[in-house]
Amino acid sequence: MIYQVQIKVMPLKDLLDPQGKAVLGGLHNLGLSGIQDVRVGKNINLQVEAADEAAAVAMATEASKQLLANAVMEYFEVVVL
Amino acid sequence: MIYQVQIKVMPLKDLLDPQGKAVLGGLHNLGLSGIQDVRVGKNINLQVEAADEAAAVAMATEASKQLLANAVMEYFEVVVL
Numbered sequence A, B: 001m002i003y004q005v006q007i008k009v010m011p012l013k014d015l016l017d018p019q020g021k022a023v024l025g026g027l028h029n030l031g032l033s034g035i036q037d038v039r040v041g042k043n044i045n046l047q048v049e050a051a052d053e054a055a056a057v058a059m060a061t062e063a064s065k066q067l068l069a070n071a072v073m074e075y076f077e078v079v080v081l
Helices: A018-029 A053-068 B018-029 B053-068
Strands: A002-011 A035-049 A074-080 B002-011 B035-049 B074-080
Touching (some): A002 A053, A018 A035, A018 B053, A053 A074, A053 B018, A053 B035
Antiparallel strands (some): A002 A035, A035 B035
16 A cells, blocks of 8 residues: 655754744844744655555655654654555 | 744745755655655744743744744744644
């Protein structure tokens, strides 16, 4: 079966996110002053062929660990859509 | 009130996603051959101060249109967490 799997990769909460800070500055310059904090990460959609949902999640987790996320700076979440 | 808002920015479905294709190749080289398609986009988490949820969504939508998403190549989805 084919599963749609979504992986969110975000900078660790304890770390500074310079890209987010830059976006926050840009939004304030546009007059959107209600926005107080911004963090920017990646969103990766996979189409996975697997026997069942658990196998699809396992494959996406393996992909995240090996290639998509850098565990030193980022955490990831896997969701089957 | 403060709302956590998540914005997903993804390449339009009709367009090629060269970054996704490169990731797909990398995953196949790692032996994860069950993965058939990859699309890579951005995930942006905002902390928004607004009177109500609708105002928070409106502010995030405005931010997406003006700065975060390029409507020619990308679509976005706003979700309040």
